[in-house]
Amino acid sequence: MNDDAELLQRIRAGATDEFGELVHRHQARVFGILHRYERDLQRVEDLAQETFLKAWRALEQFDGRAPFEHWLSRIAVRTALDHLRREKRHKDDVGLPDLGDDVLDWLRNPDEKNELAARDAAEVLHRAMQQLAPTDRMVITMQELEGRSVKEIAEALGVSGIAVRVRAVRARAKLKRALEKLSDL
Amino acid sequence: MNDHNLSKLFAAARNEPAPTAPAEFSADVLRAIGREPAPRPAMAASVFDHLNGLFPRVGLAAAAIIVLCVAADLGVTAIGMPGVDDGTAQVASQYLFNSDDL
Numbered sequence: 001m002n003d004d005a006e007l008l009q010r011i012r013a014g015a016t017d018e019f020g021e022l023v024h025r026h027q028a029r030v031f032g033i034l035h036r037y038e039r040d041l042q043r044v045e046d047l048a049q050e051t052f053l054k055a056w057r058a059l060e061q062f063d064g065r066a067p068f069e070h071w072l073s074r075i076a077v078r079t080a081l082d083h084l085r086r087e088k089r090h091k092d093d094v095g096l097p098d099l100g101d102d103v104l105d106w107l108r109n110p111d112e113k114n115e116l117a118a119r120d121a122a123e124v125l126h127r128a129m130q131q132l133a134p135t136d137r138m139v140i141t142m143q144e145l146e147g148r149s150v151k152e153i154a155e156a157l158g159v160s161g162i163a164v165r166v167r168a169v170r171a172r173a174k175l176k177r178a179l180e181k182l183s184d185l
Numbered sequence: 186m187n188d189h190n191l192s193k194l195f196a197a198a199r200n201e202p203a204p205t206a207p208a209e210f211s212a213d214v215l216r217a218i219g220r221e222p223a224p225r226p227a228m229a230a231s232v233f234d235h236l237n238g239l240f241p242r243v244g245l246a247a248a249a250i251i252v253l254c255v256a257a258d259l260g261v262t263a264i265g266m267p268g269v270d271d272g273t274a275q276v277a278s279q280y281l282f283n284s285d286d287l
Contacts, residue, residue, distance in 0.1 A: 016215070016218065017215065019214070019215065019218065020211040020212065020214065020215045021211075023210070023211040023214045023215075024211045027206040027210055027211065028203065028205070028206065031203050031204055031205070031206050032203035035203045035204055041204050044204060045206070045207065045210065048206065048210070049210075049213060049214055049217060052214045053214070053217055053218065053221070056214075056218050056221070057221070107186075110186065110190040110193070110194075111190065115193060115196075115197050116194065116197045117197070118197050118198060118199075118200040118201035118202075119201055120197075121194050121195075121197035121198040121201070122197075122198040122201040124194065124198075125194060125195070125198050144195040144199075145195060145198060145199055147199075172188075172191070175191065176186040176187075176191060179186045179191070179194075180186050183186075
């Protein structure tokens, strides 16, 4: 695989079209990150485009000390956080899909039921996580769904490691309560 | 909802595949970039820019003091009082280069 640094050098020298190749290489990762915070595919695409545009605008600031992929992931995380904050402000405007009977059964009797399908589990979590503060939601998503370390989360969100730990505990407790509330639907 | 069940929920959600980008996605991004204003070329920073970056407040304070001193000297000269250069000349003639002491 051609090295990102080489590609970036050509882009900086004026080969703008080469940025398309960079997008192609990293789009799967960016879509993967953003989909953790937004279920609507059209919105995920819009956010991904916003992420790459931000990267393009800030390309001169990328110093190459960390891999490009990490730098881009941080931009995607910040884009997701901005999106969650906007959504939080317009929470009442967002329509929520109804949860299916299987999901509600599982929520009412999680010990007795089999595991949920991946899509249903993600849908339930997404819905319950809307009760969390945007940063708390980012913390618990990165920790539990993406398997990132406390240090990585702290760097991505620009907060301390202690703040990440505190937020993770708080988010987990609030998430449990939100899931219990969903089972009452 | 206990911790075990919450962990089970996370484990199931982790397996959800991410959506794939549409085939035209990178072309769309390039089109959006084409609509962006052209980035301004970086201008070479002058010595003053570097100094300002290193000592922004010290530089400003030093310049202000210099301007104040010059203005004060001009002011006192204009109203007939001995200025800084007169005082310096007096000190030099009385103490430093006094021929009587040589």
